[in-house]
Amino acid sequence: MAKKAEASVEDRLRALYDLQLIDSRIDEIRNLRGELPLEVQDLEDEVEGLNTRLEKMGTSLELIDNDIKSKKNLIEEANALIKKYSEQQKNVRNNREYNSLTKEVEFQELEIQLADKHIKEFRVQIEQKKEVVTETKDRLKERKSHLKHKRGELDAILSETQKEEDALLGKSEDFQKKLDERLVNAYMRIRNNVKNGLAVVPIERGASGGSFFTIPPQVQVEIASRKKVITDEHSGRILVDAELAEQEQEKMKKMFAKL
DSSP states (O other), X not given: OOOOOOOOHHHHHHHHHHHHHHHHHHHHHHHHHTTHHHHHHHHHHHHHHXXXXXXXXXXXHHHHHHHHHHHHHHHHHHHHHHHHHHHHXXXXXXXXXXXXHHHHHHHHHHHXXXXXXXXXXXXXXXXXXXXXXXXXXXXXXXXXXXXXXXXXXXXXXXXXXXXXXXXXXXXXXXXXXXXXXXXXXXXXHHHHHSTTOOOEEEEETTEETTOOOBOOHHHHHHHXXXXXXXXXXXXXXXXXXXXXXXXXXXXXXXXXXXX
């Protein structure tokens, strides 16, 4: 079986620059979305947090309400005991029994006072928590409205660009397969180390694209010969000649138009 012919350096340079053009277009699409996905995520997290806070507040208010009911039941029981002990005092046989019943009555009266005190404290807590609930609901309403607006913006951009981005991601994978793994890894490493994601750039006016550092004439000749992969000694980017870049830009422009 005949061995598959290895791609020439020029073929690899063209595939590399095509990959760069595809990835740069993906970058443009994602930059168009900007910080919107993060903003939407932050708003969703905040809305979820506010809902959780309201749920906890609701549970807390229920517990306080149950505490108030419990204290009211205690007061009712204490009043019933006071009535019972007061009736018993009418039929005592000696002062010891009378004093004992009097102490029981006084104890129940103290229980009632303490329960009343707790009920007042609980009601203050309820009012404070209700204020927080009102503020939280207002905040939640405002955040939900903002989230709806931001989601609308993001959805509009996604509906315009998602199909193209998905197609471009597929093309990016296809073009990576045309290159050997070592070259792809080098490309990715350079791309991740530069702000604008440009790992492959053409020579423009004697300098590497986006740079002010002049490329020596002899190196420019070597780049134009397309016999080996050459990197810029200053930026580390892979360099291609302007003619190759122009040809590939035109080719990829037609491909992008069909996506």
